[in-house]
Amino acid sequence: ETGVTQSPTHLIKTRGQQVTLRCSSQSGHNTVSWYQQALGQGPQFIFQYYREEENGRGNFPPRFSGLQFPNYSSELNVNALELDDSALYLCASSPGTGFLYEQYFGPGTRLTVT
Amino acid sequence: AQTVTQSQPEMSVQEAETVTLSCTYDTSESDYYLFWYKQPPSRQMILVIRQEAYKQQNATENRFSVNFQKAAKSFSLKISDSQLGDAAMYFCAYRILRGSQGNLIFGKGTKLSVKP
Numbered sequence: 044e045t046g047v048t049q050s051p052t053h054l055i056k057t058r059g060q061q062v063t064l065r066c067s068s069q070s071g072h073n074t075v076s077w078y079q080q081a082l083g084q085g086p087q088f089i090f091q092y093y094r095e096e097e098n099g100r101g102n103f104p105p106r107f108s109g110l111q112f113p114n115y116s117s118e119l120n121v122n123a124l125e126l127d128d129s130a131l132y133l134c135a136s137s138p139g140t141g142f143l144y145e146q147y148f149g150p151g152t153r154l155t156v157t
Numbered sequence: 158a159q160t161v162t163q164s165q166p167e168m169s170v171q172e173a174e175t176v177t178l179s180c181t182y183d184t185s186e187s188d189y190y191l192f193w194y195k196q197p198p199s200r201q202m203i204l205v206i207r208q209e210a211y212k213q214q215n216a217t218e219n220r221f222s223v224n225f226q227k228a229a230k231s232f233s234l235k236i237s238d239s240q241l242g243d244a245a246m247y248f249c250a251y252r253i254l255r256g257s258q259g260n261l262i263f264g265k266g267t268k269l270s271v272k273p
Contacts, residue, residue, distance in 0.1 A: 046201075076260060085161070085248050085263030086202075099260060133202065142190055142254045146261065148202040 045070060047136050047149035055155045056124050064119040064152045068136030074098070075117040076146060077109060080131040092117055093140045121154075129156045159184045161249050161264035169270045170239045177224075178234045178267045180249030188254035191225065192261065193234045197245040205247070208232065236269075244271045 048067045056062050068075050074093045078086035088101035092111035106122040115136070121128055131153050135146035161182045170176035182191070193205040208216045208225050215223050220240075224233045232251075236243055246268050250261045 078261075083265065085250070085265050086261070088260040088262070091260060101260065142252050145204060145207075148194075150199075150201045 047134060047147050049132075049134055049149040049152050051152060052150070053153045053155075055157065058124055058126060058156055060124050061120065061122045062124060062154060064121075064132050064134075064154070066117045066119070066134035066136070066149055068115045068117065068134075069147050072136035072138050072147070073115050074137045074140050074144070075111060075115065076135045076137070077117070077119050078133040078135065079103070080133055080151070081127075082130070086133055089119070091140065098140055124156045126156050129154060159186075159251075159253075159262050161251060161262055163247075163249055163264035163267050165267045166265070167268045167270070169272060170236070170243075171272050172239055172241060174239055175235060175237045176239055176269065178236075178247050178249075178269065180232045180234070180264060182230050182232065182249070182251050182262075182264075184230075184251065184253060186253040190252045190254070191223075191232045192250045192252070193221070193223070193232075194248045194250060194263075195243075195245045196248065196266070197242075202248070206234070239271050241271050241273060244269055 076091040077089040080086040090100040091098045095111045111117045131151045133151045135148045137144040137146045191208045196202040206218045220237045246266045248266045250263045
């Protein structure tokens with residue numbers, strides 16, 4: 044069974060640019076959640092996708108957007124990058140939404156904005 | 158506001174000894190789950206242990222156990238017989254039962270070092 048994978052591992056972008064991060068969910072999982080982990084902080088919930096629809100959102104501006112595909116993989120898009128967007132971006136997949144289902148985390152994508 | 162506080166940014170323990178990591182949380186919800194996650198350097202975050210808030214009995218997973226005090230909103234993690242592989246960032250988190258998202262709310266973490 045393949046676990047959660049994310050690409051790329053590292054990324055360097057310039058302020059104002061746009062970036063797309065990718066996540067492949069674990070086999071059998073239809074839900075993907077995205078988290079932002081700034082340096083020295085715990086992860087913060089960005090949003091969740093369930094069966095290709097956004098299923099909830101944390102306190103992040105609209106320039107953070109996402110997609111989920113029929114195979115349940117997911118993308119996180121960030122427009123108009125700011126220096127504060129520099130962080131580790133984690134995705135987590137689960138076999139369903141809600142509290143009953145454990146979230147399995149990927150290794151993360153380290154984004155640096157200069 | 159729903160928050161998680163880990164008051165120990167760093168902790169150190171001698172190999173084979175016992176260490177306790179502290180966590181307090183604040184929520185107005187009555188039904189929730191509590192978690193401890195481990196994030197080794199440059200590796201994936203993994204679940205260490207979880208506790209259902211409605212259960213009075215403290216959860217145990219091998220060398221890992223919790224002390225859950227619901228009234229005090231306290232959820233500490235005890236690691237017994239510490240091993241070098243236990244060195245990592247440890248995050249306390251909770252998830253409320255109400256709603257369909259089940260998103261986790263994390264603390265800032267405690268960095269645990271294990272001395273040989």
